[in-house]
Amino acid sequence: MTKVIVQGKVKGTVLKTTNPINFLGAIDKKTGIIHDQKIDIFEKSIKDSILVFPHGIGSSVGAYTIYSLKSYESAPLAMICKKADLTVASGCALANIPMIVVSKQKFDSIENGEEVEINTESTTILN
């Protein structure tokens, strides 16, 4: 079942990783470039993507990283997770980045590079 954590309506290209993300340690807060080599989208920028990842891990300050990304216009358009964690949920809430949680099956079916639309007001939410 798809669940809305932060509302919004956006369309964009999926950037997907199967690795959990520690926003404080793994992402440059100004550019949005991933600099943790252990993440399979290493050196890619999350800017203006629909970021698909299992969940956030590690530092609680990662919420500020999300807020900072938004201030520098380097944030993803939306985030799709398999599990909601407090750091990502609160960071997206403050930065007004739409965020949804999807089932494992749905998560597995989303492909890197795919065009998707999120509309938290519609009944299907994710298309």
Place this chain on the structure above:
Amino acid sequence: MELTQEEQAALNGEKGDTLQTAYRILVATGEATNAEKLVPIDWAHLSGVNYNTIGDSGEEFLRKISHDAKVKVKTTVNPMGFDFDHISEFAHIDNDFIEKQKSIRDSYIRMGVEPTFSCTPYDIYELPNKGTQVSFAESNAAIFANSLGDLKTNKESAFSALASALTGKSPYSDLRKDQSSIPLTVRMKLENPNELDFGLLGFFAGKVSDTSVNISGVSQPDRRSCKALCGGMGTSGTCAKFQFIDEEQNSSEKIDFGKEEMNKIYDELNTTDKGDLITLGSPQLGLQELSDLSKMLKGRSFQKRCMIFCSRAVQNQARTLEHTNEIERAGGEILSDCCTCLTPLIDTNETDSVTTNSVKGAYYLKNSTGVDVNLKPLSRIIEEDTR
């Protein structure tokens, strides 16, 4: 999630922008964790104090809200970037950093926090009664509170803990509720583990578990090892609680942590066999750890720069008890209000590598500060890097 009339009014903005933002965060995190309501908390501990971690947008945000935001419950705060008493000794830190850090400090003080600037609030204050709801953002402190202090908190984020501080409430979910049985046990297979082994165990357990984990095969580790376990666990995952158990009594799924598992994590984090300088901290050292260190250093001197991080409160106690004399004679620099993680005190123009016994420190030194890490236990630091 059900809100009371008063909470709903605040969410609608009837009590100002700041409280509306706070309730918006509580509702998002409540939805995320399937909470049915908000419950009162007695103590909040905030992260997001070091200018290096929150940056200009964080500084600006705090400055803006601090003009009308006031904390409703006892609120302690994480370390800053540096120790204001020693800033003149670190010429590479520019004025802009110092000014921004001052602004962040002043914003928090304006909001009414206790100016603890420490990642170890449990070493400063006596813990409240068992079962008390708190809201701790610093991950090692949340794990310590749940696992060793019998308090109740989720692994809060910087914003969810701030929202709790401003409202005195947190969503009632996950670890705040009475605990159902923990589904996974990590079996510690290392003999005579030191604090580094416990840090690696924590990192491993945090990686393989969800929100809580059993640990078997461990008998009464000292406080340094417990803190290392909490620090390592908080770095690698979402787990915010462990419980030491006797394996035979338990029917959960089991995973072994032996030599092979340890070496794998060690090789991820240890990237060099020699550090240009040493840092001790992350978490900051407690009084007993400073006392132990002063005994280990008797008659010896550091052969390279060594920064030792502890809270201001602990440093003051240690000075009164004269634990600091031997440490400073040996060349150790005792620093407060800051810690290893993302401190600008380490000048990457001059420093290529750092020696530490902290797994959490190693992760952030490598990934955020951008230096190589030489990870070894305190006993080996004393043996190899002092004379």
